[in-house]
Every structure is written in C-alpha cells, then in structure tokens.
Amino acid sequence: MARTLLPFLFGLLVTLPASAQDWQLVWADEFDGTEVDAAKWTYQIGDGCPDLCGWGNGEEQYYTDANTIVDGGTLRIEARREDEGGRSYTSSRLRTLGKAAFKYGRIELRAKMPRGSGYWPAVWMLPEADVYGGWAASGEIDILEVFGNDPGTVHGTLHYGGESPRNTFKGGSYTLPVRDFSRSFHDFAIEWVPGEMRWYVDGNLYHTARDWYTTEARFPAPFDQEFHLLVNVAVGGAGGDPSNTTFPQSMEIDYIRVYQSENAEPTVSLDSPADGASASPGSDLTLAATATDADGLISRLQFYAGDALLGEDTEAPYELAVEAVAEGCYNLRARGIDNLGGEAWSSTSALTVGTCSQGPYLMTAQPVPGVIQAEHYDLG
Numbered sequence: 234m235a236r237t238l239l240p241f242l243f244g245l246l247v248t249l250p251a252s253a254q255d256w257q258l259v260w261a262d263e264f265d266g267t268e269v270d271a272a273k274w275t276y277q278i279g280d281g282c283p284d285l286c287g288w289g290n291g292e293e294q295y296y297t298d299a300n301t302i303v304d305g306g307t308l309r310i311e312a313r314r315e316d317e318g319g320r321s322y323t324s325s326r327l328r329t330l331g332k333a334a335f336k337y338g339r340i341e342l343r344a345k346m347p348r349g350s351g352y353w354p355a356v357w358m359l360p361e362a363d364v365y366g367g368w369a370a371s372g373e374i375d376i377l378e379v380f381g382n383d384p385g386t387v388h389g390t391l392h393y394g395g396e397s398p399r400n401t402f403k404g405g406s407y408t409l410p411v412r413d414f415s416r417s418f419h420d421f422a423i424e425w426v427p428g429e430m431r432w433y434v435d436g437n438l439y440h441t442a443r444d445w446y447t448t449e450a451r452f453p454a455p456f457d458q459e460f461h462l463l464v465n466v467a468v469g470g471a472g473g474d475p476s477n478t479t480f481p482q483s484m485e486i487d488y489i490r491v492y493q494s495e496n497a498e499p500t501v502s503l504d505s506p507a508d509g510a511s512a513s514p515g516s517d518l519t520l521a522a523t524a525t526d527a528d529g530l531i532s533r534l535q536f537y538a539g540d541a542l543l544g545e546d547t548e549a550p551y552e553l554a555v556e557a558v559a560e561g562c563y564n565l566r567a568r569g570i571d572n573l574g575g576e577a578w579s580s581t582s583a584l585t586v587g588t589c590s591q592g593p594y595l596m597t598a599q600p601v602p603g604v605i606q607a608e609h610y611d612l613g
C-alpha cells in the first residue's frame with residue numbers, strides 16, 4: 234500500500250507553521266518627546282556629494298535637520314519644495330549607525346506615507362560594518378519603500394551579491410485592496426531569522442526571502458551580521474518626477490520597535506542532496522540534514538520543497554525518505570526548530586529530476602521506518 238504525504242501536506246500548505254520564538258522588546262522609539270532622540274539617531278545632511286551625489290539614486294533633495302518634527306507622539310519627515318544647497322527640495326534622513334544595530338529579530342513600525350509622483354519614503358537597514366565588502370556585498374534590507382506615484386503598494390527588498398556593479402536584488406510587494414498608504418497608519422514588520430526574512434503588512438505575510446548570497450562568504454551571509462536602521466523621504470530618483478506634485482508632505486512614524494530573543498538560533502545544513510544534484514524520475518532518495526543548537530536542543534528538523542513541507546524528523550540523524558520522485562525542478566531546504574521555538578533555515582539545494590521540463594511539483598515522501606512516528610504519516 235502506497236503511503237503518501239499529500240493529505241498531510243495540503244493541511245499545512247495554507248500557512249507555514251508560525252515561529253514560537255519568545256520575542257522580547259530590545260529597542261524602541263515611540264517618538265513621545267518633542268525632539269529627535271540624539272541617543273538613538275543621527276542626521277545625514279546634504280545631497281550625498283561629492284562621494285555619492287544624489288545618494289547614488291539620482292535623488293533631488295537636500296537633507297537637513299530642519300525637516301524632521303517630533304510632536305504628538307510621532308516622528309514626521311517632511312519633504313518640501315524649497316531651495317537649499319543647490320537643490321530644489323529639502324527632506325531628512327536619519328540613521329542609528331553607531332547607536333543601535335541588530336542581528337536577527339522582529340522589527341515592526343506603524344506609519345503612513347506621502348503620496349504623489351516624486352516621493353520615495355523608506356525604512357531600511359544597512360550593515361553596521363561592511364564585513365563582506367562595499368555595497369551590496371554586505372547587504373541591504375529594505376523594510377519598506379513606497380513610490381509616491383503608486384502609493385497603495387509597499388515594497389520589501391533585499392540587496393546583496395557582489396560590490397556594485399555586481400550587486401543584485403530580489404523583493405516582493407503588497408498592494409492595499411482599497412485606498413493607499415497615505416490615508417491612515419499601517420503596520421509594517423519584518424521577521425529575520427538565520428536563513429530567512431519575512432515581510433508583513435497589517436499582519437499579512439507578503440514576501441519571504443531565502444535565496445540571497447554574497448560573493449565573499451557562505452549562506453546565510455551577508456544577512457548574518459548587525460544592521461542599523463535608516464528612515465528617510467527621498468524626492469525624485471525612483472520616486473518619479475516631483476515637479477507637478479503637492480508639497481510639503483510627510484512620512485509619519487508612530488513607533489519603531491525591535492524584538493529579539495536571548496535564545497540562540499539553531500545552525501542547520503542540508504547535506505543531501507547536494508546543490509545542483511540530479512535524479513531520475515521515479516527513483517527514491519533520502520534527504521539528510523544536520524542541525525545543532527548552542528544553548529539548547531533541536532526539537533524538530535523539517536524538510537521543504539519550496540514552501541511545501543515534505544515532512545519532519547525529531548531525532549538525529551535527520552532524514553526523510555522520498556519515493557518515486559516526480560519529474561521537475563525542486564528547491565530543497567531544511568528548517569531546524571529548537572526547544573524554545575528558535576528557527577533557522579539551511580541554504581537551498583536545487584534538485585533536477587529528469588529534464589526539469591515541468592514546473593516545481595510537490596514531492597511525495599515517506600518516513601524512514603523507525604525514524605518518524607508512522608501514525609503521523611500513514612494516511613493511505
């Protein structure tokens with residue numbers, strides 16, 4: 234009797250199992266005072282010249298410390314049409330470099346955006362130190378960007394790869410069903426764990442990243458180092474032509490909160506199949522992974538093909554038998570979960586079965602006898 238995981242898989246495909254990590258608040262700015270907290274933030278002044286004129290993006294604003302207002306419980310960065318430093322617009326850009334930097338955790342904020350061609354508000358992160366080289370070899374995390382000519386859509390993006398011009402990026406976006414991000418406050422968040430980054434708007438997961446790289450080190454580099462926060466409203470550049478847009482307008486932030494756990498995340502690698510391996514359609518294979526936890530125990534090791542959970546193993550050695558694998562292309566990876574809910578992901582192994590002419594398809598898998606509790610899987 235063939236045993237299949239498919240009913241089990243369909244039950245889990247709706248949502249990935251949520252992490253039970255016990256996030257603790259480690260940093261926040263509620264913007265409750267009457268001025269920018271100098272213990273947390275530093276202004277970046279000017280137009281980026283002479284080193285990076287237009288901040289590398291053809292931006293048209295001159296940044297000052299006069300365009301930021303903390304009042305009524307929020308921070309507002311107001312972009313204005315006015316002459317300063319040879320530019321026709323002013324705005325502000327602040328960062329926490331040298332004052333606060335984070336590696337892994339959950340970062341959330343509540344904010345609303347300006348609207349109209351030319352506005353380009355962003356909340357983002359750059360490395361505290363360029364451990365893997367200059368931009369973007371050491372990475373960039375864009376928590377949110379909104380382009381003012383499309384004010385109902387938010388973008389979450391990672392930049393990585395080699396130093397410019399060998400940099401690359403990948404991201405996702407979310408469009409509000411009605412209205413846009415200027416009408417009211419919305420909640421934005423990222424969850425960053427070893428090997429995976431997730432973007433949320435109003436609690437909706439809209440993008441997951443896991444296939445980044447740097448030319449200088451192994452996965453999950455470069456996103457395994459400390460990053461600091463930046464907030465700014467650029468004018469022009471990718472934001473579009475501002476010349477017919479109403480000024481001034483603001484990005485208004487109610488709070489930014491950073492959560493982390495004292496629990497160390499596991500270390501996980503997918504050992505078999507190797508990245509780039511191939512197999513014949515209908516053949517059987519065994520997935521194998523290793524996982525360790527520096528301050529606790531591994532409680533579960535899960536195997537994924539894309540976003541689909543294939544199965545899990547609760548005891549080392551961590552293995553999953555797959556029988557009669559179907560033709561297709563698979564992106565396999567392993568997720569380790571420790572005794573406190575901390576999670577980490579392996580890098581991805583691409584597996585080609587046959588000619589790889591059909592798109593990714595769910596593998597069916599069965600547990601190695603005696604390794605995984607059969608009652609969880611023997612559904613056929």
Ligand SMILES: [Ca+2]
Nearest residue numbers: 263306487488
């Ligand atoms: Ca507030």
Ligand SMILES: [Ca+2]
Nearest residue numbers: 497526529571
């Ligand atoms: Ca741990």
Ligand SMILES: [Ca+2]
Nearest residue numbers: 546548549550
């Ligand atoms: Ca096992």
